[in-house]
Amino acid sequence: MNKLLIAFSISFFSVTANSAVCNQIKNIEGFSSEALFDNAIINGKPLNYYSFVSECNTSCLLKNLKKKGISHSLNNNNISIFDKYSVATIIIDSSYRQSISGYMTCSSTAKRKYVSNPIILNNRKITLDLQTTDYKNTTRTINLEKYSKSGYSKILGQLNRLTKNRESTIGFVNYKLTSKGDKRVIKVSKLTPRGEFIFIIEESR
Structure with missing residues (x-):
């Protein structure tokens, strides 16, 4: 990856x-x-x-x-x-x-749209916003930098209010959104000392 x-x-x-x-x-x-x-x-x-x-x-x-x-x-x-x-x-x-x-x-001149992001991120801190689709999922990977601990905590707070269905994996916390037919998983990596983290949205096809 x-x-x-x-x-x-x-x-x-x-x-x-x-x-x-x-x-x-x-x-x-x-x-x-x-x-x-x-x-x-x-x-x-x-x-x-x-x-x-x-x-x-x-x-x-x-x-x-x-x-x-x-x-x-x-x-x-x-x-x-x-x-x-x-x-x-x-x-x-x-x-x-x-x-x-x-x-x-x-x-490409094709018209394409990102999968929707249900929470608010600081767009000025995004260094890469990449989306790809394979046979199974559409994956949107957002790299962010220069986030404060409080800003990062607000993001986690937004996700915790969206769903209680979450699990910890190596390097990430996964939040599963299953209400109203929503088939998305949001993965958030740990905040580094430099304020960097990865925010991934996976939508099942």
Whole structure:
């Protein structure tokens, strides 16, 4: 999960444009991709997220991009690919002989909505608001920072007033919302000394 969050964070700059450039990448010979999530949103912007495998290594892939006239730049293991209207990001996670694999993000023009949050958070303290959907759940993960102990206690107070159905797991307290057909679980991590914590909303499909 941490690796996915990092990849999404790296790709944040790419989500404000159309995804036409991704279609060019997918047409490169030896490059294949598969969607990992549905309805992904990061910080209010929709994007598409894939795993990929390339039969040629980084150098070979860059040559193919250049050959096709696709603008790009390399920064460590991240390749930014762009044209006048769109941007994509390739995050290289592993390499084997002459092949590479990892993740690719493409911006999207799709209309998507977050699952609703039943409590009040300080939006100025949100550093990442990521939502993804798989075959089972829609998961919205919110990272927050610089919260005081009293502010954090108010959040727990709001959740305690919503439901008494809660349980402690490793690193989180889970609050189950089951009234009026609501099938959500809210998970809250412990507050760190720096005022950071994770707030997760899971909605069953």
